[in-house]
Amino acid sequence: MAILSSLRRDTLKRIIHAFQIRGIDIQNKKKMCEALCDLPGVSAKIILPYLSDAKVQAICKSCGISGKGCREELMELLLQEESRGAGNSFRDNVFSDKGIPLKNRLHPARPESVSLVQPKLANSPDANNCFVAIDFETADYGPDSACSVALVRVLNNRIIDKVHFLIRPPRRTFVFTYLHGISWKHVANEPTFGELWPHITEKLAGAEFIAAHNAAFDRSVFMACCQTAALPPPVLPFQCTVRLARKTWNLRHANLPSVCTYLGIPLKHHDAVSDAEACAGIVIASRLHMNS
Structure with missing residues (x-):
């Protein structure tokens, strides 16, 4: 959410248009961020390319990642951090164009809406099914x-x-x-x-x-x-x-x-x-x- 809230309104509008979201007040930045945050498939991999170099560096610093390196390298490090902390997200208490406070850290987010099948023991009847x-x-x-x-x-x-x-x-x-x-x-x-x-x-x-x-x-x-x-x-x-x-x-x-x-x-x-x-x-x- 903090990544989304760091974007300008016109950038958020472009993302909303790309996802063909309807019925959102595009004058309300918080509403746009919430709509995108709740949309399945929206992840750091999709949002990071919209950020400026300075904001990518700020997010890296907030995650404890060195801000040195080219944009592509930093984005790859952030994607690794997202996978490393899958099920986590940035704190969502920022709704301004001033960027992301460096005090923000990762914290548990809502459970992903993915149906899970627990692994079966090998001695169960269908343990080796396809x-x-x-x-x-x-x-x-x-x-x-x-x-x-x-x-x-x-x-x-x-x-x-x-x-x-x-x-x-x-x-x-x-x-x-x-x-x-x-x-x-x-x-x-x-x-x-x-x-x-x-x-x-x-x-x-x-x-x-x-x-x-x-x-x-x-x-x-x-x-x-x-x-x-x-x-x-x-x-x-x-x-x-x-x-x-x-x-x-x-x-x-x-x-x-x-x-x-x-x-x-x-x-x-x-x-x-x-x-x-x-x-x-x-x-x-x-x-x-x-x-x-």
């Missing part, structure tokens, strides 16, 4: 801007299939190329999400749940892409491996690189296939740990 780990990469601020998706299918605690698709998003705007390396030229001739839908649903067939690291983000992208393509989303529940890692190993830092380092899982972060495969590995490792 699940699919998923990872989306997005192009711009909108959750419907998926430009890459990977699905990794697991059965009997073994990866049996993995697939990756590049997706042509509904807009040419690419903001997060610096994270995943994908730009419009890479996807201009690729299918849309709607055109890929039969292939995606094929990979989800028979799965018990979908696993994702910071599942609220991937779930919101999935739902937004389905909505834009006028498709009914699957009713499969999501399991968040951030929460799973915290519960299983009591990890303080549960962003994907940290969990992978702890478990010895290879990772090329922001590569959809690598991220999804690592997510699958976390679920498998948790199951094995619970049975050890």
